[in-house]
Amino acid sequence: MAxxxxxxxxxxxxxxxxxxxxxxxxxxxxxxxxxxxxxxxPGASRLGANATLDRGRQALTLDLKDPRxxxxxxxxVERADVIFEGFRxxxxxxxxxxxxxxxxxxxxxxxxxxxxxxQEGPLAQAAGHDINYLALSGMLWPLGSADxxxxxxxxLVADFGGGGMLLVVGILAALFEARRSGxxxxxxxxxxxxxxxxxxxxxxxxxxxxxxxxxxxxxxDGGAPFYSVYETSDGKWVSIGSIExxxxxxxxxxLNLDGQGFEAQWDRSRWPALRQAIAAAFRAKSRDAWSAALxxxxxxxxxxxxxxxxxxxxxxxxxxxxxxxxGAPQPQPSPRFSRTPAAxxxxxxxxxxxAATILDRWKSESSA
Numbered sequence: 001m002a003x004x005x006x007x008x009x010x011x012x013x014x015x016x017x018x019x020x021x022x023x024x025x026x027x028x029x030x031x032x033x034x035x036x037x038x039x040x041x042p043g044a045s046r047l048g049a050n051a052t053l054d055r056g057r058q059a060l061t062l063d064l065k066d067p068r069x070x071x072x073x074x075x076x077v078e079r080a081d082v083i084f085e086g087f088r089x090x091x092x093x094x095x096x097x098x099x100x101x102x103x104x105x106x107x108x109x110x111x112x113x114x115x116x117x118x119q120e121g122p123l124a125q126a127a128g129h130d131i132n133y134l135a136l137s138g139m140l141w142p143l144g145s146a147d148x149x150x151x152x153x154x155x156l157v158a159d160f161g162g163g164g165m166l167l168v169v170g171i172l173a174a175l176f177e178a179r180r181s182g183x184x185x186x187x188x189x190x191x192x193x194x195x196x197x198x199x200x201x202x203x204x205x206x207x208x209x210x211x212x213x214x215x216x217x218x219x220x221d222g223g224a225p226f227y228s229v230y231e232t233s234d235g236k237w238v239s240i241g242s243i244e245x246x247x248x249x250x251x252x253x254x255l256n257l258d259g260q261g262f263e264a265q266w267d268r269s270r271w272p273a274l275r276q277a278i279a280a281a282f283r284a285k286s287r288d289a290w291s292a293a294l295x296x297x298x299x300x301x302x303x304x305x306x307x308x309x310x311x312x313x314x315x316x317x318x319x320x321x322x323x324x325x326x327g328a329p330q331p332q333p334s335p336r337f338s339r340t341p342a343a344x345x346x347x348x349x350x351x352x353x354x355a356a357t358i359l360d361r362w363k364s365e366s367s368a
Contacts, residue, residue: 004030004033004034004035004343004345005340005341005342005343006031006032006033006034006333006337006340006341006342006343007032007337007342008029008032008033008034009033009034009340010033010035010365011029011035011081011082011175012034012035012079012080012081012082012362013026013029013030013035013036013037013080013081013082013084014036014037014039014073014076014077014080014082014083014084015036015037015038015039015057015084016038016039016084016085016086016087016092017038017039017040017041017059018085018086018087018114019086020086020130020155020159020160020163020164021086021114021159021160021163021164021167021191022084022085022086022114022164023050023053023054023164024053024160024163024164025084025112025114025163025164025165025167025168025171026038026053026057026084027052027053027054027055027056028164028165028333029082029168029171030056030057031055031333031342031343031344031345032333032342033340033342033343034082035057035361035362036056036057036058037057037058037059037060037076037353037358038054038058038059038060039059039060039061039062039064039073040059040060040061040062041061041062041063041064042061042062042063051326051330051347052325052330052331052347054347055344055345055346055347056344056345056346057345058353059353060353060354060358064095064097065095067096070096070097072355073097073355074097074101074102074105075355075359076355076358076359076362077097077102077106077109078105078106079106079359079362079363080106080109080362081108081109081110081175082109082110082111082112082171082175083102083109083110083111084111084112084113084114084167084171084187085112085113085114086113086114086115087115088115088125089115089119089120089124089125092113099111099186103184106184107182107183107184108178108182108183108184109184110171110174110178110184110185110187111184111185111186112167112170112171112186112187112189113186113187113188113189114163114164114167114189114191115188115189115191116129116132116133116190116191116192117133117190117191117192118188118190118192118193119188119190123136129159130152130154130157130158130191131152131158133158133159133162133163133190133191133195134152134157134158134195136192137158137162137192137193137195137196137199138196138199138203139157139195139196139198139199139202140152141215142202142213142215142218142221143215143221144215144216145215145216145222146216146217150215157195157198158194159191161194161195161198162191162192162193162194162195162196162197162198163189163191163194165194166189166193166194166197167187167189170187170189171187173187174187219243223271224243224271225271225274225278226240226241226242226243226248226251226265226274226278227240227241227242227243228240228275228278229304230278230279230282230283231282231283232282232283232285232286232287232289232290233283233284233285234286234287234288236286236287236303236304237287237303237304238282238287238290238291238294238301238302238303238304239301239304240278240299240300240301241301242299242300243300245265246298247298247299247300248265250297250298251278251299254294254297254299255281255282256281257274257277257278257281260277261273287303287304288303290303291303307328308328308329310322310329311323311324311329320332323344330344332344
């Protein structure tokens with residue numbers, strides 16, 4: 001296995017193969033330098049197997065219906081810092097790898113669990129996906145146009161933001177606490193909880209009366225014409241987010257809308273006319289022409305790029321935000337570190353390591 005870099009170098013992680021937020025959590029930990037070993041089932045075609053999400057870790061195939069393989073995995077648990085899984089509640093217990101068993105073998109172990117609904121509750125055993133968890137959190141309802149049903153934001157919010165990324169946060173917090181106590185613990189990351197947490201600001205604004213419980217009627221949901229997306233003359237799109245008064249003033253000036261009665265930014269009665277005026281202005285030029293005129297200004301502007309365009313944008317290119325990949329740009333690790341840079345590994349191949357080799361490596365690192 002190639003030498004790892006990053007701030008989590010030396011952290012040993014077992015990832016039980018799953019879909020969605022599990023691989024995302026494993027990718028982030030591996031990007032940040034952890035030695036992540038994914039446990040695959042023999043002969044299983046992993047739904048969602050993905051060259052980007054699977055990057056940077058080895059894969060070990062074990063048939064966990066065989067008690068000997070359960071014992072093999074427990075041998076790795078003894079040397080691991082973290083194990084995480086994304087099964088329905090009690091699955092790990094049924095195969096003899098529940099938290100009590102694993103923590104008995106390694107009291108400092110962090111045992112991460114990610115589910116849609118959590119480990120308990122009336123929905124705990126029900127199937128679901130991002131759209132369902134987001135719906136129950138209250139954060140799907142506000143998304144989309146007023147005249148259409150709520151629009152799912154891909155699977156970015158519950159699966160990856162409120163799920164995989166929140167599990168990373170929980171694992172790192174538990175590791176920090178274990179430095180003081182010497183004791184591991186279980187981290188229970190439920191996607192419905194995480195999606196609700198991501199909505200904290202919106203819930204707060206509703207509570208203070210500054211957010212209407214209506215779609216497309218607020219500052220950040222497309223209701224405000226100065227925080228929206230507009231079509232350009234070539235059928236492409238641009239985004240503006242001119243919320244602050246000084247940025248809004250720049251927007252009016254650069255679109256030649258000064259002196260047309262739009263100075264009162266928060267006069268909602270003028271918003272329909274303002275939206276029409278902004279739309280007409282942006283339709284007068286191409287997306288790239290507007291980019292040349294407005295990028296880098298305080299209008300708060302960006303062209304709306306397709307996923308296939310992002311790697312060529314000068315800002316992304318200078319920062320190496322993306323690398324060339326098979327058929328699409330590949331996002332590189334984030335955040336960035338001044339002394340211990342993270343690095344994206346390559347995709348794994350199932351069965352590219354054996355348990356003895358991994359255990360020998362982890363034993364030698366422990367004694368070093």
